[in-house]
Amino acid sequence: MLIKMINHITINVKNLEDSLKFYRDILGLEQLDIVNMGDHELIYFALPGGTRLELITYFGTNQDINTNPSDGGIFRHIAFEVDDVRDVEKWMLENAIEVTLSITRVPKLGVYAILVKDPNGVELEFIQKF
Known part of the structure; x- marks a missing residue:
């Protein structure tokens, strides 16, 4: 197995409008494709080096999860x-x-x-x- 690159990083969104404003308008990332998967939608943004950021919004089922910098877990x-x-x-x-x-x-x-x-x-x- 040879890993060539990171293809994308996914973030589950709480509020799509706020997330689009942050990543597109504040960070200035280029918005790419929007893909409707039936029960959820994927919105892609270009990151340097060919990696993409994928925002995922589940229609009506996203949950509010609060984290703190000192929390343990699998992602920081x-x-x-x-x-x-x-x-x-x-x-x-x-x-x-x-x-x-x-x-x-x-x-x-x-x-x-x-x-x-x-x-x-x-x-x-x-x-x-x-």
Whole structure:
């Protein structure tokens, strides 16, 4: 078996309108296809390197799940590398996005990091190498 790349990352959405605004309008991701699967819909966005973000909304059955950064489990966050975390933090605050960790220097990893939550409660990390 040879893994060639990550094809897509899926996020179950709580509110489609809020999620579209966040990923398309605030993060500026290019929206690709919308696929109606019958009982749910898939909305794809282009990520750098050919990977796609897949937002999935189940018609009438999405549930509200709350998580905290210290929660154990099988998934923690998605991390994106950016040119300037200061710009990211400013943009998030201007758009009323919850910043759960302000800019933090992480010497052991050689990065500055910021954590935010998307409209679905998914934690996103933005890092800048130093």
